Amino acid sequence: MERLKAFLHRKLDGFTLDEYIIMFVVCSIFLPFYCCLIAIACTLVYLLVKKRWKNIINEVPRSKWAIGFCLLTSLVAFVNGNYLGGVCAIGILLLLLFIFYYRTIINKRLFELLLDACCIISLFCFAWALMEYFRIIHRLDYSFLELRVEDNPKDRINSTFFNANYYAMMIEFLVLICVYKMMQVKTMRRIVFYIVTIVCNLFALYLTGCRTAWVPFVVTIPFMFLINKRMGYFGTTMGTLGAGGIALLLKPDILQRTSIFTDFLKRANIWQTAWKGIQAHPLLGEGPLTYYHIYPLYHGHPTQHAHSVYLDPFLSHGVIGVAIFAVYLGSNLKQVWRLFQRRIDMRLFSLIVACILTVLIHGILDYTVYWVQTGFLFLLILSSSSIYFHKEH
Numbered sequence: 001m002e003r004l005k006a007f008l009h010r011k012l013d014g015f016t017l018d019e020y021i022i023m024f025v026v027c028s029i030f031l032p033f034y035c036c037l038i039a040i041a042c043t044l045v046y047l048l049v050k051k052r053w054k055n056i057i058n059e060v061p062r063s064k065w066a067i068g069f070c071l072l073t074s075l076v077a078f079v080n081g082n083y084l085g086g087v088c089a090i091g092i093l094l095l096l097l098f099i100f101y102y103r104t105i106i107n108k109r110l111f112e113l114l115l116d117a118c119c120i121i122s123l124f125c126f127a128w129a130l131m132e133y134f135r136i137i138h139r140l141d142y143s144f145l146e147l148r149v150e151d152n153p154k155d156r157i158n159s160t161f162f163n164a165n166y167y168a169m170m171i172e173f174l175v176l177i178c179v180y181k182m183m184q185v186k187t188m189r190r191i192v193f194y195i196v197t198i199v200c201n202l203f204a205l206y207l208t209g210c211r212t213a214w215v216p217f218v219v220t221i222p223f224m225f226l227i228n229k230r231m232g233y234f235g236t237t238m239g240t241l242g243a244g245g246i247a248l249l250l251k252p253d254i255l256q257r258t259s260i261f262t263d264f265l266k267r268a269n270i271w272q273t274a275w276k277g278i279q280a281h282p283l284l285g286e287g288p289l290t291y292y293h294i295y296p297l298y299h300g301h302p303t304q305h306a307h308s309v310y311l312d313p314f315l316s317h318g319v320i321g322v323a324i325f326a327v328y329l330g331s332n333l334k335q336v337w338r339l340f341q342r343r344i345d346m347r348l349f350s351l352i353v354a355c356i357l358t359v360l361i362h363g364i365l366d367y368t369v370y371w372v373q374t375g376f377l378f379l380l381i382l383s384s385s386s387i388y389f390h391k392e393h
Helices: 002-012 017-030 033-049 053-059 063-079 083-105 108-140 164-182 188-208 217-227 231-250 260-280 290-294 312-341 346-362 372-387
Strands: none
Touching: 017 033, 017 083, 017 108, 017 372, 033 053, 033 083, 033 372, 053 063, 053 083, 063 083, 063 312, 083 290, 083 372, 108 164, 108 188, 108 372, 164 188, 164 217, 164 346, 164 372, 217 231, 217 346, 260 290, 260 312, 290 312, 312 346, 312 372, 346 372
């Protein structure tokens, strides 16, 4: 206990109130999504009482464009009778306001601590997922060693993340965080901790039954090791990927839920419906969750979104909405590029780019980044470039 207390004092002492608030909110990501929203809302009220919003918004480049995007898309949703989408747009605004606050506070020590906290808490999520899986197989009368994963969403683990596919994307980001941390630490004990965390999360990923989530790792992990010139890790990763590929060719049923053709036909139907919606409202869309609002009109497959990071933004927000938000996003990406251009922090640059690649690759077939927990964690990592550019506009 004394060693634990000393460790906690060493890690947690010396932070400001703002930094403790950010720690609290980031940790809430791993609780059910409404807990995270409540934590964010309480923080925003606190900042409002302290009359700090004007300075925060002025300090973050192009933040007013993001606010304008949220207000516009909320108005569009309500005008089109998409009331759930209008409420969702307000939620997006709250999320972005917290991100602005985060960008004005974040520093290297705090960021590293937040990532370690994510790794540690992910193990508790893994334990919860295992208990969830035991309940499922007990109900379905399976043996644990069968490692069966069903197609029905209620028979797939989601831990604290509402949906198995959302949990899968959280795991994608968590594995990349572990890779990022492994390239920093030098003690074998810490390296073993991150490897164990990766293995536990990958096992949970298998139990989610989300097949698309495995594909980005083929690109992202080798990219991170290669750009940081960690050739030992790079060689081991390529060998592991090669062995995994051979095993999959020899025994394709390693992957659960092999109804790939049927699932692709569902996706094709969803994309056709989304395209009809884009053609109907190309400029402004009909607000967040437009697909959920319109699919009965076009006899589409019932689901919440267009299952494509390339289609859904245009379906929900139109060309104008996407262009407005791109102004804010572009300023953020400009900071990320400076990390590489000036060789400031290549590890951080590789983590951010790997997360972007994850969203773009996984997003070909799904839109799982469009959720409170997944989207929040992605934006936290994407915005971490502000560690070095607080005052640069």
